[in-house]
Structure formats: structure tokens, C-alpha cells
Amino acid sequence: MARMTGPRLKIMRALGVELPGLSRKSIENRPNPPGQHGQQASRRRRSDFAVKLMEKQKIRFNYGVSEKQMRRLILEARKGSEPTGDKLMSLLERRLDNVVFRAGFAPTGIAARQLVNHGHVLLNGKPVNIASVRLQVGDVVTVKEKSRKIPMVVEALATPSLTVPEWLSVEAVSATAKIGHLPSIEDVPFAIDMQQVVEFYSNRV
Structure with missing residues (x-):
């Protein structure tokens, strides 16, 4: 992944979750999405695509992987009998x-x-x-x-x-x-809906 030089706290606020791999800072005092209309945006219902995209982005930013790397990992995680989401997170944690x-x-x-x-x-x-x-x-x-x-x-x-x-x-x-x-999905240090991530890539790789 390209070197992360942007405002990390802003990314976490946009995703609505603290990502320990990205920053030690907390969004507790500023939980709303960044921008002038952040408070209204937090109350707006997100589309199914937006929800899937945000869950996927949590992984990318926390582990510092590129989209190309994510696609390769998804393909690898699909192999075998273990649930794709569980195997994906084990691969990333290791x-x-x-x-x-x-x-x-x-x-x-x-x-x-x-x-x-x-x-x-x-x-x-x-x-x-x-x-x-x-x-x-x-x-x-x-x-x-x-x-x-x-x-x-x-x-x-x-x-x-x-x-x-x-x-x-x-x-x-x-x-x-x-x-x-081997680590399990329970060892992931932030909230993640893996089913949304798996569905995001279902028709993309």
C-alpha cells in the first residue's frame, strides 16, 4: 500500500471505528464523520453498497494493504473449507x-x-x-x-x-x-462485519 500520509483520525471518523493499526488516537470526542455536515451524515441511512465498502475499507486501512493485495487475499481465503471471512482475517493477522x-x-x-x-x-x-x-x-x-x-x-x-x-x-x-x-476472527482488534466484506468481493474477483 502507498505510504499513509493523510489524516488518520479523519479516516477513522469517516468509517466510524477506531483502527489500532492505523492510529493510537481515539475518536471518542469526535465520533461524527468529518466535514461540515458530519452530524447529519451520521444519521443518514447508508446504502447496502456503502456499508459493504466501509467494512472493506476498515480492513485495508488497519492492515495497510492495497486493493490489489486485498483481491489476492480474498482469492486465497476462498480455498479450503474454512469460512472465507475467517481465513482472510487469519491471513492478515499473520x-x-x-x-x-x-x-x-x-x-x-x-x-x-x-x-x-x-x-x-x-x-x-x-x-x-x-x-x-x-x-x-x-x-x-x-x-x-x-x-x-x-x-x-x-x-x-x-x-x-x-x-x-x-x-x-x-x-x-x-x-x-x-x-x-493460528489467530481466529475473534482476535481482530476492531469491530468488523466480515459477511459484508465477502459479499463486496463476491462479484469482483
Whole structure:
């Protein structure tokens, strides 16, 4: 996905949900959509298409994936017997940048992506700089020893954005996380109607 440089809080207000992977800020004090007529817009009934689009956009912005990546993930999620929506979210949660974020090594998914891209992370003891790498059960992610002194990493470890999910085991001192088992849709840290997302792509891929 192109580097996210726009107003993240405005995006969350437009979607009506806090996306921890996008920003640590809260929309609690300004829950209405942005713009002059935001309060009226929040009371207006959305079309079926608008609802499906918003649910899909929640995923894209939280995980920082492009539309092209989403389509590829949907095609992959359709394979097998597992419900498409459940498998899609498992695939997204297991992205390396998201694991770095969920382990508490970075304040947001965007910051975690930057850590990975700049070579601060090891996967199973080897350097890796591809944020979209998908992890498997037993994989170990570590922030390099020198990189643990980066102020952003220090702050994230001291005040994590989210509780570490049950499928991850984390050792904060060594900044190490291990995948214990595959995540489920219940582990997604924001409200999402996956059926709407699946229906959005039903005739598009």
C-alpha cells in the first residue's frame, strides 16, 4: 500500500471505528464523520453498497494493504473449507508487520511496517525487510538488540496499544514473539462485519 500520509483520525471518523493499526488516537470526542455536515451524515441511512465498502475499507486501512493485495487475499481465503471471512482475517493477522505491532514492539501497524522495512526485525534469527511476509505456527520474531533502543520501540513496549493476543507469546525484555497457534476472527482488534466484506468481493474477483 502507498505510504499513509493523510489524516488518520479523519479516516477513522469517516468509517466510524477506531483502527489500532492505523492510529493510537481515539475518536471518542469526535465520533461524527468529518466535514461540515458530519452530524447529519451520521444519521443518514447508508446504502447496502456503502456499508459493504466501509467494512472493506476498515480492513485495508488497519492492515495497510492495497486493493490489489486485498483481491489476492480474498482469492486465497476462498480455498479450503474454512469460512472465507475467517481465513482472510487469519491471513492478515499473520502478516509480519501486524505481528510486530500486536506483540507490542511498535505503536501502530504503520510504525511496525517501518521497523520491518528498515531492517530492524529478525524472523527465525534471519534479517527480513518484507512487511507482508506471512508467519506460521512456531515462527519467532525478534527486534534486533540495537534496535530495541529506538525511542519508538522503548515507548511501545512500556505502553502497548493493545493487549497481546493469546495466539502470541511475547518476551518483552528480549523483544521476542512466537506464534503459538493460528489467530481466529475473534482476535481482530476492531469491530468488523466480515459477511459484508465477502459479499463486496463476491462479484469482483
